Amino acid sequence: MTTTTTLIEQDFEFQELQRRVQADFIEMPGMSLTYEQAVRLWACHPVVCRAVLESLVDSQFLVRNRRAAFTRP
Numbered sequence: 664m665t666t667t668t669t670l671i672e673q674d675f676e677f678q679e680l681q682r683r684v685q686a687d688f689i690e691m692p693g694m695s696l697t698y699e700q701a702v703r704l705w706a707c708h709p710v711v712c713r714a715v716l717e718s719l720v721d722s723q724f725l726v727r728n729r730r731a732a733f734t735r736p
Contacts, residue, residue, distance in 0.1 A: 680712070681718065688734075694734065696733050696734075698713060701716060701733065719733075
């Protein structure tokens with residue numbers, strides 16, 4: 664894990680977005696979003712969005728499919 668990611672994870676914005684992403688994926692089974700779609704949907708900074716999505720993949724909450732979209736396993 665890089666220093667940049669570690670600093671972002673400590674930020675409240677990161678934590679709040681992570682909770683929101685998890686809630687939306689739980690609320691909408693079958694949802695599949697590309698990185699670009701996720702940035703637009705959650706209206707967040709691209710760097711923060713990427714870090715959130717990657718952290719959720721690392722924790723196995725999300726997976727990346729062949730189309731490079733994020734979805735629940």
